[in-house]
Amino acid sequence: MDNEMKSLRDLWQKAKPVAPAPVSIAALQQKAKANKRSSIIFQYVNIIILLSLAIIIYLYLGVWFPYRTLLGQTGVWLMIGSMLLRVIIEWLSILRSKRIRLDTQLLQNTNSALHYYRFRKKIHGPITFLIVALYTAGFYMLMPEFTSHVPTWLSLIVMISYPVGAVVLIYQIRKGIKKEISDLKELAELQATIVQNQDLL
Amino acid sequence: MSSLQPIQFDSLYEQYHEMVFQLCTGFLKGDREMAADLTQDVFINTWNAWSSYRGEASHKTWIYRITVNTCLQYLRKQKNKRNVGEEQLQDHAEEERTDDVHFTDLYQAIGQLNDLDRLIIMMVLEEIDYPEISQIVGISEGNLRVRIHRIKQKLKKLLGNG
Numbered sequence: 001m002d003n004e005m006k007s008l009r010d011l012w013q014k015a016k017p018v019a020p021a022p023v024s025i026a027a028l029q030q031k032a033k034a035n036k037r038s039s040i041i042f043q044y045v046n047i048i049i050l051l052s053l054a055i056i057i058y059l060y061l062g063v064w065f066p067y068r069t070l071l072g073q074t075g076v077w078l079m080i081g082s083m084l085l086r087v088i089i090e091w092l093s094i095l096r097s098k099r100i101r102l103d104t105q106l107l108q109n110t111n112s113a114l115h116y117y118r119f120r121k122k123i124h125g126p127i128t129f130l131i132v133a134l135y136t137a138g139f140y141m142l143m144p145e146f147t148s149h150v151p152t153w154l155s156l157i158v159m160i161s162y163p164v165g166a167v168v169l170i171y172q173i174r175k176g177i178k179k180e181i182s183d184l185k186e187l188a189e190l191q192a193t194i195v196q197n198q199d200l201l
Numbered sequence: 202m203s204s205l206q207p208i209q210f211d212s213l214y215e216q217y218h219e220m221v222f223q224l225c226t227g228f229l230k231g232d233r234e235m236a237a238d239l240t241q242d243v244f245i246n247t248w249n250a251w252s253s254y255r256g257e258a259s260h261k262t263w264i265y266r267i268t269v270n271t272c273l274q275y276l277r278k279q280k281n282k283r284n285v286g287e288e289q290l291q292d293h294a295e296e297e298r299t300d301d302v303h304f305t306d307l308y309q310a311i312g313q314l315n316d317l318d319r320l321i322i323m324m325v326l327e328e329i330d331y332p333e334i335s336q337i338v339g340i341s342e343g344n345l346r347v348r349i350h351r352i353k354q355k356l357k358k359l360l361g362n363g
Contacts, residue, residue, distance in 0.1 A: 019222040107339030
């Protein structure tokens with residue numbers, strides 16, 4: 001076996017592919033900085049969108065055209081609250097993702113990534129349903145007061161368009177979940193492959 | 202912001218560029234174009250991670266860790282993005298080196314191993330010490346020896362000597 005391995009080693013060493021000319025360090029550093037920037041933007045874009053929406057809802061329904069009834073006011077705060085809850089979760093998610101370091105041992109890196117994706121799986125399950133339920137309840141709580149100020153046809157359009165929007169949103173979320181679950185599966189398999197036989201020794 | 206001074210990164214890049222490219226090429230079953238991109242990703246990650254380098258491992262081990270993690274992460278991303286399966290990554294050895302039958306056989310045989318075994322055997326072929334490989338992967342040396350023994354047996358079978 002050792003002789004065979006030696007000949008394989010020789011073959012491997014002899015046939016090393018010629019590496020392409022290294023790119024300039026300045027270009028590499030520039031790309032690294034650009035990647036880091038876009039990764040930060042990508043991570044925080046959800047938070048920024050959700051916070052902006054929460055602020056718009058607050059200004060529009062709480063300040064400029066405030067709801068007077070208790071039901072309406074509760075609805076507004078349920079909508080804003082559910083968005084803020086999502087913001088907190090997204091922020092926690094970013095913090096967890098930062099624990100996945102590429103310069104650690106493969107097993108450690110895989111374990112951190114697994115923890116992250118398991119956390120994401122939890123978020124996508126009951127927590128997301130809770131958030132959607134709170135937001136939906138808040139939205140329909142606005143309807144009694146809303147219908148008293150606008151024509152019936154407009155109220156009907158608003159009430160019907162909400163579930164349509166929700167279906168589109170749920171479809172998008174499900175696409176993201178599918179990708180993350182596939183990552184989770186792969187990582188779990190990788191972790192199992194790394195630690196196999198560990199107990200035997 | 203990385204704390205790595207340009208001159209230090211410069212020498213690190215020059216010293217390990219070829220080593221990383223070799224591992225990436227083997228991991229991607231001979232696809233040199235993708236390997237060049239992946240090599241660049243490895244060094245981008247190295248640049249970004251430098252501020253967390255504490256000197257607990259040698260530069261070489263540290264860069265191998267980043268390479269191994271980046272390779273596996275890259276493959277996951279590719280599978281998600283374009284559903285790149287094994288099929289699309291398998292024939293490059295033949296395309297690149299039809300003149301060297303033995304080398305083609307070796308690449309194809311390595312390409313049939315699972316991702317982790319492929320990385321491990323390439324590190325063995327690169328003559329990296331077992332303690333160093335176990336530091337990179339994160340398993341005990343004993344476990345690594347058992348695994349390498351099995352990979353060698355698999356490889357022997359795949360090369361038609363088993």
